[in-house]
Amino acid sequence: MEIINLGVTLFNNYLLKFEKGCVLLDAGYTTDYPTFLKKIEKAGVKIEDIKYLVLTHVHNDHIGYMKDLLENTSIVPILHEEAEGRLLEGKNRLGDCSGFLSRCLSFLSKVSGKSGETWEPITLDDRKVYANKDNDYLKKQAFPLTIVELPGHTPDNIGLLTDEGSLFSGDMTINGFPARHRKTFLIENLEEYKTSWKKIIDLNPHTIIPCHGKKFPISDMKKYHGKVETIKLWKNK
Numbered sequence: 429m430e431i432i433n434l435g436v437t438l439f440n441n442y443l444l445k446f447e448k449g450c451v452l453l454d455a456g457y458t459t460d461y462p463t464f465l466k467k468i469e470k471a472g473v474k475i476e477d478i479k480y481l482v483l484t485h486v487h488n489d490h491i492g493y494m495k496d497l498l499e500n501t502s503i504v505p506i507l508h509e510e511a512e513g514r515l516l517e518g519k520n521r522l523g524d525c526s527g528f529l530s531r532c533l534s535f536l537s538k539v540s541g542k543s544g545e546t547w548e549p550i551t552l553d554d555r556k557v558y559a560n561k562d563n564d565y566l567k568k569q570a571f572p573l574t575i576v577e578l579p580g581h582t583p584d585n586i587g588l589l590t591d592e593g594s595l596f597s598g599d600m601t602i603n604g605f606p607a608r609h610r611k612t613f614l615i616e617n618l619e620e621y622k623t624s625w626k627k628i629i630d631l632n633p634h635t636i637i638p639c640h641g642k643k644f645p646i647s648d649m650k651k652y653h654g655k656v657e658t659i660k661l662w663k664n665k
């Protein structure tokens with residue numbers, strides 16, 4: 429498997445290249461489609477080589493050009509069942525903040541208008557595959573990754589485990605300023621978040637690859653487990 433990062437500094441948009449085709453993780457911001465097309469061309473990938481779009485969760489920085497992909501290609505979207513309704517809502521559902529810094533960041537992104545970005549509702553057709561339900565289909569297709577449900581940041585957050593032992597975590601973890609202790613910024617359900625953190629430790633992948641920031645070793649999640657257990661949420665108002 430080859431990992432190509434099509435993203436920008438703080439947002440990773442991974443394309444995973446396998447022998448039988450590519451898997452795209454998430455679909456950036458709404459305006460990113462032309463850049464995405466340029467970047468895959470530069471990487472020597474044809475759009476028809478991308479077989480699956482795995483949506484880690486519904487937030488505006490992950491679903492931006494999903495509609496373009498669905499309309500212009502035969503790509504198969506794989507997503508949590510909970511994501512489908514959110515795609516129709518056309519705007520982010522934001523949780524509470526995991527710390528003071530994330531509270532500040534959330535305030536700044538609201539002031540700048542970034543967190544309020546909306547999208548045209550996305551309706552899925554028969555191609556959709558539910559990451560949390562359609563195991564038999566995925567097995568039959570020899571889908572080359574293992575889906576791991578990691579709710580908390582959002583209820584629909586999913587991760588992907590590779591055969592080599594890396595875990596793409598969606599927004600379950602973040603590794604870059606101003607995030608601290610590899611925690612995500614926004615949490616919809618704290619108890620689920622803590623359970624997902626423990627689930628990753630138990631799975632024991634050697635490397636965690638977040639959508640925001642650099643990859644890091646599993647030892648970091650063990651080191652910061654106590655910090656996660658004592659998170660106090662700041663209301664995101």
Ligand SMILES: [Zn+2]
Nearest residue numbers: 485487581599
């Ligand atoms: Zn998110």
